[in-house]
Amino acid sequence: MSTDKYHQLQILETLEAEPQITQADLAARVNIAVGTVNWYLKQWSKKGWLKVRQIGRWRWEYILTPKGVAEKTRLAGKYLEHSMRVYRKIRDQSREALESVKNRGYQQVILLGKDDVAEICGLTCLEMGIQISREDHLAVPRIETEGPDLVVVWPEGAND
DSSP states (O other): OOHHHHHHHHHHHHHHHOTTOOHHHHHHHHTSOHHHHHHHHHHHHHHTSEEEEEOSSSOEEEEEOHHHHHHHHHHHHHHHHHHHHHHHHHHHHHHHHHHHHHHTTOOEEEEEOOSHHHHHHHHHHHHHTOEEEOOTTSSSOEEEEETTEEEEEOOTTOOO
């Protein structure tokens, strides 16, 4: 899913939950420019996804229409599909890395990383019966996350 579509989903979800949010607060929450938020709101209003109602001198309320809810649902489905593809890729990569660890006779690894990739690899370790050590001084393979990828770093002297 593109960053643009993800931002649109975030905006639509936020508007549904907080229809009286200011454009500045919405921009800060989604981490985009206020002008971009304003542009989306105008476009969505023209498309009939959003009703805009003035509730004060400088305050507005943004109500998702059924068309807007349908678009939010469509984007959420796309996001879920994308997330599942990424999850499956990381699980496959984890299994492959851990199979190589097992094939070399190791039953323990050091897992470095605190992101979703490391978390998924940790679940795969549990599934495959491989222990995760917290002691970095052990002569066992280290699995490190590099963005969406995993890298196995073998201990010195390990057979290649």
